[in-house]
Amino acid sequence: MRWLYILHEAFIGLRRNLMMTFAVILSVTVSLTLLGASLLLNEQVELATDDWVGRVEVSIFLCDDRTCPAVTPEQQEELREDLQDHEVVDEVFYESKQEAYDRFTELFADQPSLVESIDPDTLPASFRVSLVNPNLFNVIRDQFAAYPGVDEVVDQREVLNQFLRFTNVVRNAALTVAAIQLIAAGVLIANTIRVAAFARREQTSVMRLVGASNWYIRLPFVLEGVIAGVIGALVSWGLLYGTVPRVADSLAQDIELMPFIGASQVVSVGPWLLLAGGGIAAISSILALRRFLDV
Amino acid sequence: MIKLENVTKTYKRGANDQVIALNDVSIEVIKGEFVFVVGPSGSGKSTFMKILTREQMADEGDVWVAGKNLASMRRWKVPVLRREIGYVFQDFKLLSNKTVYENVAFALEVIGSNRRQIDKRVPEVLELVGLTEKQGAYPHELSGGQQQRVSVARAFVNNPRILLCDEPTGNLDPSTSVGIMKLLDRINRTGATVVMATHDQHIVDSMRRRVIELDDGYVVRDQTRGVYGYGG
Ligand SMILES: Nc1ncnc2c1ncn2[C@@H]1O[C@H](COP(=O)(O)OP(=O)(O)O)[C@@H](O)[C@H]1O
Ligand SMILES: [Mg+2]
Numbered sequence: 102m103r104w105l106y107i108l109h110e111a112f113i114g115l116r117r118n119l120m121m122t123f124a125v126i127l128s129v130t131v132s133l134t135l136l137g138a139s140l141l142l143n144e145q146v147e148l149a150t151d152d153w154v155g156r157v158e159v160s161i162f163l164c165d166d167r168t169c170p171a172v173t174p175e176q177q178e179e180l181r182e183d184l185q186d187h188e189v190v191d192e193v194f195y196e197s198k199q200e201a202y203d204r205f206t207e208l209f210a211d212q213p214s215l216v217e218s219i220d221p222d223t224l225p226a227s228f229r230v231s232l233v234n235p236n237l238f239n240v241i242r243d244q245f246a247a248y249p250g251v252d253e254v255v256d257q258r259e260v261l262n263q264f265l266r267f268t269n270v271v272r273n274a275a276l277t278v279a280a281i282q283l284i285a286a287g288v289l290i291a292n293t294i295r296v297a298a299f300a301r302r303e304q305t306s307v308m309r310l311v312g313a314s315n316w317y318i319r320l321p322f323v324l325e326g327v328i329a330g331v332i333g334a335l336v337s338w339g340l341l342y343g344t345v346p347r348v349a350d351s352l353a354q355d356i357e358l359m360p361f362i363g364a365s366q367v368v369s370v371g372p373w374l375l376l377a378g379g380g381i382a383a384i385s386s387i388l389a390l391r392r393f394l395d396v
Numbered sequence: 397m398i399k400l401e402n403v404t405k406t407y408k409r410g411a412n413d414q415v416i417a418l419n420d421v422s423i424e425v426i427k428g429e430f431v432f433v434v435g436p437s438g439s440g441k442s443t444f445m446k447i448l449t450r451e452q453m454a455d456e457g458d459v460w461v462a463g464k465n466l467a468s469m470r471r472w473k474v475p476v477l478r479r480e481i482g483y484v485f486q487d488f489k490l491l492s493n494k495t496v497y498e499n500v501a502f503a504l505e506v507i508g509s510n511r512r513q514i515d516k517r518v519p520e521v522l523e524l525v526g527l528t529e530k531q532g533a534y535p536h537e538l539s540g541g542q543q544q545r546v547s548v549a550r551a552f553v554n555n556p557r558i559l560l561c562d563e564p565t566g567n568l569d570p571s572t573s574v575g576i577m578k579l580l581d582r583i584n585r586t587g588a589t590v591v592m593a594t595h596d597q598h599i600v601d602s603m604r605r606r607v608i609e610l611d612d613g614y615v616v617r618d619q620t621r622g623v624y625g626y627g628g
Contacts, residue, residue: 103508304491310449311550312478313506315471 103317110321111328114297121293122329128289129333129382130340132282133374137341139275140370145349145362146268150261159241160255161228165198172226172250180248184230187244189237194229198222225252286333287381290326291389298322298390323386330382334374342367397558397589398425398448403457405443405613417443419613421457425591427557430584432600433593434624435610441593444610445560448591449481450474462557479507482551482559482588486566488543490535496546497522497531503550517553525549525579541572545579552583559583561592565599573599597624 115122161180163172172180184193196204201224209215230241235258242254298305308318342364349361405418417440425431433441446452447459450466459466462480469477490499497518504514522528525545535543544564551559561580565573577599584590594600600607600623607622608615 106505303489307489307491307502308506309475310478310483310489311503311506311554312475312481314475317506317508 107317107320107324111324114301114321114325115328117300118293118297121296125286125290125293125326125329125382126333126336128282128286129330129378130336132279132286133334133337133378134340135275135279135282136377137337137367137370137374138345139272139279140373141341141345141362141366142268142272142275144366144370146265146272148360148362150265158257159230159232159238160257161230161241161245162225162252162255163227164250164252165222165225167225168252170250176248176250180228180245180250183248184228184245187241189233189240191231191233196227196229198224198226201226283377283381286330287385290330290382291385293329294322294326294386294389297325319387319390322390323383326382326386326389327379330378330380331375334378337378338367338371338374341370397427397429397462398423398591399458399460400424400444400447400454401458403447403454403459405440405447405452405454416613418447418454418610421610421613421615423608423615423618425589427589428584428587430581430590430603430605431592432603432605432607432622433591433610434595434600434607435616436595438612439610440613441610442562443613445483445562445591445593448558448560449478449483475507479554480557482548482554482556484544484547484551484559484561484564486563488535488540488547488567490543490546490550492535495532495534496527496538499535499546500549500553503553507554509554521549521553524552524582539572540568541575544568544572544576548576548579548583552588557588559588559590561590563594563596564592565594565596570598577603595624600624 161184163177165171181193181195184190199221202219202221205219205224206216232238232241238256238258242256245251246254305318345362345367346364349363353361400421400423403418403421404416407415407417409415419440421440421444433444435441443452447454447466448461450469454467461477464473464477466477491502494502500521501514501518504517509517519528519531522531525548527542527545527549530538530542535546538546544567548559548561548564559580564580565576568576573596580590580592581603604621604623606620607617607624609617609619
């Protein structure tokens with residue numbers, strides 16, 4: 102009886118002002134889609150970093166006459182032995198010119214012009230080295246950069262760091278915009294609820310008069326805001342569910358080095374969106390009613 | 397049932413002007429009494445009523461209603477107080493989008509009564525006010541007197557111990573007013589305490605009940621079996 106009444110009143114309020122309801126839902130959807138996207142970007146970064154950091158490598162590129170006199174088989178063999186014997190080195194792999202080329206063509210399979218621009222001889226061969234402790238890169242560089250036949254010692258972690266700096270900027274920008282949008286949505290909700298309470302002031306004054314409890318008077322309005330907020334959250338959840346796994350899939354085809362998030366991460370971000378949408382709506386509705394409906 | 401001791405109520409008007417609506421008022425109304433509160437417009441009658449429902453709070457003095465001290469009452473308990481009090485206004489304050497039945501039932505619904513209680517009690521009280529036939533009508537389809545009966549039914553439907561009526565006949569013609577007064581008298585005879593603010597001389601004179609007269613916030617007369625003016 103009570104709950105039926107409260108729900109009924111809430112839906113009456115939502116229907117009475119369809120334009121406002123629509124605006125609220127839209128604004129919550131926009132802000133929560135942004136919020137969800139930045140949360141997912143964060144997930145993606147964490148997933149990628151875990152994977153990359155786990156098998157972080159130092160690349161030691163070998164000379165091939167382009168930049169310096171080509172490495173001799175003896176130099177190469179000596180380098181390998183010294184690397185394998187080194188105390189900070191965990192594992193050593195050799196990547197030949199042909200293997201480097203294969204990896205490149207696979208990586209850029211859908212950019213034929215790029216693939217055509219190089220031939221199997223273009224890319225240098227390298228030793229890929231994983232370290233016992235990735236922070237000891239300097240030790241490796243200092244020791245091996247001057248080896249005969251070594252062109253360049255590259256810390257792949259630095260590449261990763263550049264990538265992380267970039268994604269952090271994107272994520273923080275998205276979070277900031279999402280926060281501003283969320284505040285705007287909250288203000289819109291507060292205003293909508295105030296209008297709704299004003300439209301029904303006769304009814305609420307009668308309720309006060311006959312001794313309806315405070316929450317009984319307010320709950321329909323709060324619920325009205327929360328329903329709109331939750332609908333907005335559901336829509337944004339659906340949008341993310343419909344787009345993010347596809348984008349991740351198509352990226353995964355291009356970038357084989359990295360694991361990508363999928364539908365399950367989008368699903369697990371949903372409760373947070375619902376909480377944010379319902380929460381912001383409840384808080385702004387309650388604040389909007391604080392003065393208005395006091396006994 | 398109702399007791400005021402040295403109650404003063406001041407309204408602020410702008411930055412440094414104020415009106416004293418009640419000035420050192422001490423009144424006691426016992427259970428089952430029927431009391432008129434009379435006085436010219438602006439003398440503090442409505443303020444007196446509002447203090448009893450805690451719509452306004454006294455600045456000074458003590459107020460007891462139905463055994464409760466209103467000054468120390470927590471805000472969340474005010475609804476409980478109001479369930480002991482029925483309130484009738486000069487302008488009825490009916491909800492225009494609800495029928496007679498729904499208007500009366502609404503008062504029970506919003507305090508959490510169940511359907512069975514409502515279906516039992518609403519017809520009883522509509523019968524009491526003589527509107528059984530009109531239960532499906534909307535307020536705008538009723539005369540002023542009928543609307544006021546609905547309003548009395550709504551005030552009385554949850555069997556309050558106190559009925560406060562603020563100029564309930566103010567918008568009604570004399571013959572209709574007589575009907576309303578009979579109704580209030582009948583309700584009073586069921587044991588409810590009735591306090592009625594009015595400046596309708598005929599009604600006060602014809603009923604011969606206790607009269608409390610206010611003037612400029614002061615109690616200037618408190619007379620059992622009184623009439624409106626001193627002359628009567
Ligand atoms: N909410 C209010 N704010 C300011 N002044 C008020 C308010 N209510 C009543 N007053 C003033 O208090 C005095 C008493 O008013 P009221 O109690 O309504 O008298 P009555 O009902 O006898 O006409 C009047 O001067 C009125 O203008
Ligand atoms: Mg008045």
